[in-house]
Amino acid sequence: MIENYILFFQRSPLSSLSVFVTLIPLTILWLRKAYSNEAFRLLFVYLIVKLVIDLTMFHFASRSQNTILYYNLNIILRYLLLSGMLFYSFQSEIFKKPLMIVGGLFVFFSVWDILHVNPVLSDLHNHAMVLYANTLESVLMIFWILMYFYETVQSMRTANILTFPFFWICSGLLLYYSANVFVAPVMHYANKWEGRFELGFLYQVPDLFEIICMLFVSLGAWFFSLHEHGQY
Amino acid sequence: MVNTENIQWAIFIAMLAMLMMAVFVIAFVIYYQKKQLEQEKKLREIEKNYQRMLLETALDSEESERRRIAQDLHDDIGTMLSLTKLSLNQLSKIMNKEESRTEFTFNKVQSLVEETILHVRRITRDLVPTTLEQFGLAAAIEDFVRKLGENNTLSVQFHCQPDAIPRQSQKVELTLYRIMQELVNNAIKHSQGNEIEIELLADKDKIQLLVSDNGRGFDLRAVRESKRAGLGLRSIESRLSVVDGVMQYHTLSVPGCRAGIQVPIERNRGKKPEPLHPFRRERSRVQDFPS
Structure with a gap:
């Protein structure tokens, strides 16, 4: 089994690295006891969920099994947890309410998208990636992050934004979703056993930016202790 | 049939543009926040200076008022009291001192005037x-x-x-x-x-x-x-x-x-302090006035 893992690691180093890089922010958040804050707690839960799903995918991928079901599930969980994190980070009710409503609608849409591209759910071997949910998630997250930046700058809640944890976390997410927003629509066609669309070097983009995003999140988590918990 | 490589490049360029925008947004947030903080700092500085100026003006007005009262006390009441004392001295010379009751009352008035002069001097000194x-x-x-x-x-x-x-x-x-x-x-x-x-x-x-x-x-x-x-x-x-x-x-x-x-400590003391003595200042003004 370990040989399979090593072989997969050698075959897809970037994808493998994106799995284990999650341990860095997770450890920092744990050491900083950041889970005492609601927003950071959701980020912490998201990182745990991400690590579990990624490890499961890593395990099955090393055995050349279809792992897209987990990826599709990850989209819903990722959006819910990260938008929940932003929900607690927003100060204004103007953003909180739409965020909640959009969250609910997104879950319905994603479930519909999964069922739409996979009429036979039990056929896990041919399970396909969602068509629109991934793109929609990117667009929505970019929008919320921009709104968060707007609110942060307007309210001047921090004296130095470079030591403000959520600035780094949101910057990482913004880069990740910006890179993903144009790649996501073709992922459905690229992740197929047969007749797949060749993405070439673009196939590595989500993994690469996932690593960058995790490093930014780690930086944000590192700055957590410098701020008072109640500030967010 | 569309060339796959062309689609790849199109996606790559779109992605690159989007990433550039994201980087620009992040840079803008840093710049804007810094700029806003600087403005806030400047505004606070202006407000602080304004408050300080107001306070300085209030304290200056208080001192000016003290000086004016001291001057009035000295010039008007002080002068009148001195004149009263002089008049009393002259009166003592022409007064009939044989009557002890008159002399007693006169001495009492004289000492009261002297005491009042001392009080006025003390108040004037305390004020300035x-x-x-x-x-x-x-x-x-x-x-x-x-x-x-x-x-x-x-x-x-x-x-x-x-x-x-x-x-x-x-x-x-x-x-x-x-x-x-x-x-x-x-x-x-x-x-x-x-x-x-x-x-x-x-x-x-x-x-x-x-x-x-x-x-x-x-x-x-x-x-x-x-x-x-x-x-x-x-x-x-x-x-x-x-x-x-x-x-x-x-x-x-x-x-x-x-x-x-x-x-x-003030290293470079500016101009010579304005004289506090209300009386001397008044005199010098009179002297400067062309006859």
């Missing part, structure tokens, strides 16, 4: 400390202490090496003098002690004024929170803010309390 302008802070405090020493129930001591205290601008000297007055008055009124010690020190950077008493002390926080009781403290702090000074209170040492004032 002429010694301060002429001989500096140490001499003015010494003068103040000497007058307080006339009260037998209170022991006031002043320690200072007058040569070690450099002359400062009128604003600084007057501020320190008024604060000293306020602290001593507070000690007399509230401390219930019988010993007050004033110390005036200076090093190359600052002038230090220490006022301590052996009274019952006080709770600094309670006084600060009290609207009426904290008025004196706030007045001292306001005066100090105008000359960039700081104050420290040591109230926990039983008995009494110790107040320390620090004011930075």
Whole structure:
């Protein structure tokens, strides 16, 4: 089994690295006891969920099994947890309410998208990636992050934004979703056993930016202790 | 059929554009926040300067008013009292002194007039400390202490090496003098002690004024929170803010309390301080007037 893992690691180093890089922010958040804050707690839960799903995918991928079901599930969980994190980070009710409503609608849409591209759910071997949910998630997250930046700058809640944890976390997410927003629509066609669309070097983009995003999140988590918990 | 490579490049370019936008947004947030903070800082600085200017104006007006009252007292009431005294002296020469009752009443009036003259002089001196302008802070405090020493129930001591205290601008000297007055008055009124010690020190950077008493002390926080009781403290702090000074209170040492004032020494004293003496200034004006 370990040989399979090593072989997969050698075959897809970037994808493998994106799995284990999650341990860095997770450890920092744990050491900083950041889970005492609601927003950071959701980020912490998201990182745990991400690590579990990624490890499961890593395990099955090393055995050349279809792992897209987990990826599709990850989209819903990722959006819910990260938008929940932003929900607690927003100060204004103007953003909180739409965020909640959009969250609910997104879950319905994603479930519909999964069922739409996979009429036979039990056929896990041919399970396909969602068509629109991934793109929609990117667009929505970019929008919320921009709104968060707007609110942060307007309210001047921090004296130095470079030591403000959520600035780094949101910057990482913004880069990740910006890179993903144009790649996501073709992922459905690229992740197929047969007749797949060749993405070439673009196939590595989500993994690469996932690593960058995790490093930014780690930086944000590192700055957590410098701020008072109640500030967010 | 569409070339896959072309689609790849199209996606790559779109992705690159999106990433550039994201990087631009992040950079803009950093820049804008920094700029906004700078503006906020500038605004706060302007507000602080404005408050300081208002305070300075208020204190200046207070001093001007004191000077005006002192001048009125000296020029009008003082002159009239002196004339009354002169008239009384002349009257004493022509008055029939054989009648003892008349003489008694006359002497009483004369002593009352003299006492009133002394009172007017004292009030005038208190309003405008002429010694301060002429001989500096140490001499003015010494003068103040000497007058307080006339009260037998209170022991006031002043320690200072007058040569070690450099002359400062009128604003600084007057501020320190008024604060000293306020602290001593507070000690007399509230401390219930019988010993007050004033110390005036200076090093190359600052002038230090220490006022301590052996009274019952006080709770600094309670006084600060009290609207009426904290008025004196706030007045001292306001005066100090105008000359960039700081104050420290040591109230926990039983008995009494110790107040320390620090004011930075002015390296380059600007213009010569405006004369405080209301009378001399008035005379010089009259002299300057073309005949």
